[in-house]
Amino acid sequence: MSSQAAPLRGPRAAKPVLRPGQRRNRRRARRAALLFISPWIAGFLIFTLWPVIYSAYLSLTDYDVINNPNFVGTANYAELFEDPKTALSLRNTFIYTAISVPAHVIVSLLLALLLNRAGRASGFFRTVFYLPKMTPPVAIGILVLLLFNGQNGLVNGFLGWFGIDGPAWTTDPSWIKPGLILMSLWTLGSSVIILLAALRDVPQELYDSAKVDGANSFQVTRSITLPMISGSLFFLVIINTIAGFQTFTEAYTAFFGSGNTTYSNDAALFYSIYLFQQAFEFLHMGYASAMAWVLFVIVLIVTVIQMVVSRRFVYYESGNNDG
Amino acid sequence: MADLQAGPSQLPPVAPVRPVDGAPAAVAPAPRRTGPAGTRRSPVARVLTWLALGAATVIFTYPLLWLISASFKPRSEVFDNRLIPKSFTFENYLTVWQEAPLALWLSNTVLVTVLAATTVTISSALVAWGFAFFRFRGRNVLFGLVLATMMLPGAVTMIPTFLIWNSLGQVGTLTPLWAGNLFGSAFYIFLLRQFFLGLPRELFEAARVDGANNWHMFSRIALPLCKPALVVTLLFEFQAAWTDLMRPLIYLRDSSTFTVPRGLKALLDQFGFGGDWHWELVVTASVITTVPMIVLFFIGQRHFVEGIATTGNKG
Known part of the structure; x- marks a missing residue:
């Protein structure tokens, strides 16, 4: 051929x-x-x-599946803005996303940069980093409870080596979200793979000419590597933000459901969890539909803002950016 | 949409078999290098790099090893944080097998997973080929619509979709967990279309001269050449269907219809929180849920990595 x-x-x-x-x-x-x-x-x-x-x-009705939908106009939306639990879940979700997404991208970038120097062994490490991604989210939710257990969990055991008395990650409301965020970093393997692929696409000539100009390693990373992979970084920010706003399974497994009578869980009430409860536990289908539309609008606004901001930072090779 | 054109050029046009060197073909044809050239590293930097990679390896593997190890410990030692169990026991596996209908859950999950993965692969391949091969008015608008559906949060369609299955009397059965896949899925349509676009058009013009019809060109030429992409689709969907919790939570009521993740959540509610405190059983059930995915990963490792790397090339 x-x-x-x-x-x-x-x-x-x-x-x-x-x-x-x-x-x-x-x-x-x-x-x-x-x-x-x-x-x-x-x-x-x-x-x-x-x-x-x-x-x-x-979203404009009251509907409980059994009786016919009853038109109520915008009452659901009005209620939504007054419901303290909606506000709480929205706040939790914003905090979770605002911290976990940058952390996820930065740690992935550091690992990808390291991997790019690992030479022949990079294949092995890539496998190792991706492995946690295969763990079912339910099992990850359970791992949160086990590893972050305040008395005898692995994380606090590790902190103990350094003389740090670890917090009660799973029961202290102010430590629940940090625990969930740390755990979420465990599954960033796919981002590392995407960034490593981008790193390997950076043309060698750029590094060669930087060498001629006498640039040091830090300058090379900042002025060549980062701009050249900014497209992939931006892609990761977008998809992880969208996923962050919809985070559900890990937190639901660990802190919600019929069995949980021992853990305080307001701090883990994310928007998708509250929406799920409204729809399928309280059968407030109309209210939950209104919540879904508000989520859609929020995700849309945040994505548009990210796209506008990214115009200033993201570099596309010529001919590779008109869409 | 010039970004879509970036895809095919990075994939060899006809490469059903790729070298097994672990390098994703989607990445770069350039020779492997050990880092940006021109930055010769000092021994100190090298040692630090390897130390950091070693630490990361421990962090990424230890929780899984911990979980597997804990499943072989008696109840009182689950939290002792030893890697090698002090007293090794197989008891937990026998107990959890008696306490929960695990065989049933596993067979439910296998059924759902196989059906979900095969249907979505076949239907997405058909649709992707329709978009890749034919030129017709409205194609770009329709394909734009395919991409747009990826942006829609699942929550928006979740409730009406539940009502559809409810009115069909399918709530409580396994059908809603896979049947939607008969209609293809936007992400896989996008992925497969990129592979199809990389095939040389001459191949199909020659086949047409030889009298092949549209169906033959798809099934006998395009599909066999895109086997790697089909495998990626199968593996991704297999994993997605196996690990899903939300849909089983919505649709399954009776414990006999549970999938393994749904069953695991039920076990957690019963033995983790519910006063009984049998964490050793929860841990063991977690291992049973997770191990099939790890096996799947080691079987299809190369495809997972390639598939992920291709996804990122959209950026």
């Missing part, structure tokens, strides 16, 4: 005038394409479009 074989999406040829036969071919291609795409179209209509519309409607 010749190496210049045009990929499926090659440069578009100039539009030719169609002969009748070609027009028929076009119609046929369109029909075939739609046939291939039809599973997604059906799924989009049933499991995205309709739910979006119906959820918007439900």
Whole structure:
């Protein structure tokens, strides 16, 4: 196979005038394409479009699944802004996201920079760093309770070596979120892999010319490496922020559910957990739908802000950025 | 959307078999290097690098080792934080097997996982091919819509989706955990489309001259060439379906229908908090839930790493 074989999406040829036969071919291609795409179209209509519309409607009603939805206008939204638990869960979620996302990206970056120097062994370490990502989030929630146990957990045992009397991570409200954030850093392996891939894409010439100019290692990292991988860093900030706002399983496992009568859990009440409780434990489907829309708007606003801010910092190689 | 074009060029056009050197093919064709050249490292810096990597290795592996080790300890020693159990016992596995219908939970999970992974791979491949191969009016708008659905928080569609399955009488069954995958999933459609775009068009023009129809071009040429991407999709979805807790929480009521993560949560509620304090059973059930994923990772390691690296190339 010749190496210049045009990929499926090659440069578009100039539009030719169609002969009748070609027009028929076009119609046929369109029909075939739609046939291939039809599973997604059906799924989009049933499991995205309709739910979006119906959820918007439900958010204006009282609905408990058993009785018909009862239209209440914007009452759910009004209630939402007065409900102290919504405010609490929103605050918890903001704090969690605002701390865990930068921590996640910075630690991933440090590890990727280290890995980039590990030479042949980097494959081994990449495997090791990714391994925790395979742990089911339920098990991670359980690990939070075990490792961060205040009396005899591993974390406090480790702190004890240095003479530090560790806090009661799982019961002291002011230490619950820090514990969850620390635990969340355990599963940053995929970010390390993404950043390592980006690091290896940095053209060698840039490093060569920096060497000629006599730049030191710190200058090289700051002026070449970071700008060249800023696209990937930004990608990680965006997807981790979106995921952070929806964090659920680990905290729910550790601090909520039928069994928990021993732990105080207000500090772990994240927005998605409260939404889940409203919808499926209290059957306030209308109120929960309103909560979902507020979440959507918040995530949208935060993402747009991040995109606007990123314009100033993110460098794309020429020709790789018009979208 | 020029960023989408970045994908195919980084993948060899036709490479069903890749060298097993652990380097993701999606990363760089450039020769492996040990770090930015021109920064010759002092021995001190080298030692520090290796120390830091060693410490990170301990942090990333120790919790799993701790968990596995604790599952072989008797109840009183679970929290002794020894890596090697002082008194080794297999008792916990027998007890947890008696206390909980683990075999049933495991078979439920396997069923859901296999169905979820195969259906989503087949349907996403079909859709991805529709977007990659054909040129038709409205294609870019439709594909934009595919990408847009990825931005929508799951919470927005969660309740109406529950009501759909409820009206179909499927709440309480395993169906809602996988059947939505029959319609493809935006992330995998995006991933597979990128692979398809990397295939040379000449291949298909030649096949058409030889009389292949649209279906043959997809099933006999495109699919076999994209096997690595299909494996990535299968593995990712296998993991996602196996580890999911939220949907089993929403849809499953009876303990006999539980998946393993849902069952593990129930065990935690019973033995972890519920006054009984049998953490050794919770730990053991956690190991049983986790080990299949670790095995999956070691089987498909290379594909996981490649898949993740490709995802990041969107940036």
